[in-house]
Amino acid sequence: MRKKRVTLLDVAKHAGVSRATASLIVRGSPSVSDKTRRKVQESIRELGYVYDRVAANMRSDKSSTVGLIITDIANPYFAELLIGVHNKLAEFDYIEFLGTTFDSDETQELLLSKMLEHRVGGIILCPVSQTSEQTIKRIKNVDVPIVLAVREIPEIEADYVGIDYHAGAELSTTHLIQKGHNKIAFLGGASESSAFQERKKGYTAAMEQASLQVDPHHVVESPITREGGREAVRKMLQNEPVPTACICWNDLVALGVMEELRQQGYEIGKDMAVVGFDNIQEASMHQPPLTTVASHARLIGSQAANLLRQRMNDPERERQRVILQPDLVPRKTT
Amino acid sequence: MRKKRVTLLDVAKHAGVSRATASLIVRGSPSVSDKTRRKVQESIRELGYVYDRVAANMRSDKSSTVGLIITDIANPYFAELLIGVHNKLAEFDYIEFLGTTFDSDETQELLLSKMLEHRVGGIILCPVSQTSEQTIKRIKNVDVPIVLAVREIPEIEADYVGIDYHAGAELSTTHLIQKGHNKIAFLGGASESSAFQERKKGYTAAMEQASLQVDPHHVVESPITREGGREAVRKMLQNEPVPTACICWNDLVALGVMEELRQQGYEIGKDMAVVGFDNIQEASMHQPPLTTVASHARLIGSQAANLLRQRMNDPERERQRVILQPDLVPRKTT
DNA sequence: CTGAAAGCGCTTACAG
């Protein structure tokens, strides 16, 4: 059933030219006469020749593939980021391998290996929240360009594109303060990550700016999921005084927070203000629509693809850090 | 900066064994003594050797990659399908290339070429709504296994996994009839596609079953987007008698339909019943929650991956057609 | 287990 692969040499013979010439033509070289070009292209069509880019890349030590490692496609934030990366890479005629870590360091390391074994020309990595020492060493030794997205790893000097978490948390906290709140909780996330620390600083800065105290009980860590949000808010409600507003790690967490609050009899936007982070589609569809901070996931994706391409073209260029500014999207939950 | 690649021969020399032995070890062959195995693995670590799966695949005419061609990742239906495919392929230790056609036949053909040039071992294709004669010929001649998902191409005898559109449309139409509606519109989609024809038949069958007439004005084609939904319902409202219910091509279209209806002063679920298709996340988040038909996108993805793997293992096996049954998800819009 | 050779499908480099 499976026929033998038609090779460039077959094409050359069929067209009556040399293999070298055929090779020039498939690579689109201009230094071939139109007449031979047409002849060869005709043979390609007749024989059903398929260019073997893998063999070509291997010989010439090039790559037309890129690895993209994210946490989870089912998370709309990463789905958006994927869209940004994918569309940009398509422009460059690159094709990407997709890997999902589910926030496991072990999986992350496996995926890195897998990508490298497949000879990717570069990697866009959204690191897991707790990248191990071992993986960090591994990443440092990888000999293709890596750009970090969303989460930075301090030990690794790579191009990075992310959001200004400090500004984001400050933005939402200040927004709540202006609405008259003074007991504001900070829900979700893992304190080990740099993103957590930055956000916490932004939150604290805004509180201090308004001469407000941060109650340690009002800072609750949790997994970054809907269920995590429910957990976090349950913990928050166990201590007095109960806050009147919460800023959540992201929209997913905020959705969980609101579910739980509603079950406990709270009316969102009235008894309790809630603000999310990311501005995923569900945020605007929710009833009431969720006030949130837009973190421009798609743009981060396309910027990461841009950085990676530039780095692949010029490994010696200066390291880039692109920090996008978040935007407040006020809706009905505050 | 970029070091020379460490090769298997380097590893063999370093460990003091032959290249053949080293090759056996990286492939996990059991016919090597534990002692040499450990020695070689130690050398691999020390030298930072990365197995070149691409070279290996080329030599042994294997492939560890698969191409997945969908319409658009931003469409939640396809995002779900992607998740299903991705997670299943990860189980098999395959890695996928992602391509998005945006429903363009030309892009679809380009992507097929790109995938083949990258030596994929198989392709999961969600065909565009109007695949040209030329592309069909192309697909027939592809010499790797293809499984079609979501949309079938009658001319192509390939494995297929999809949903029973006839049953789906019948389900929602009957549901509306039971709710007392007798003027039911059918909104969205392109009549050229087989999915359209099947759904239309299901819709018609349900109407006839209840001795109801199908008014040709009540069948309105449109692009499969939110905006398409708005267009379709505007057209629908131009003719008398105005229906009291509509079944929509999918949830995205239904969302547009409801937006437009609301603008025109209709109260959804009261003045006009609306039912969607797919059961994307937004369907349950919408206010009021959308009655829809679950089309099991994620399951379709994982089934497609299963079929492809089996086909790759046995090219001669009998052709499979997996037709999943949809489920009605009654909510508040009907 | 070893060693040497050939080959997967290309590109490179070079003499003509």
Place this chain on the structure above:
DNA sequence: CTGAAAGCGCTTACAG
């Protein structure tokens, strides 16, 4: 433009 040779990093097949 041609032609012959070498090489990318592996696996295969075979004699020992």
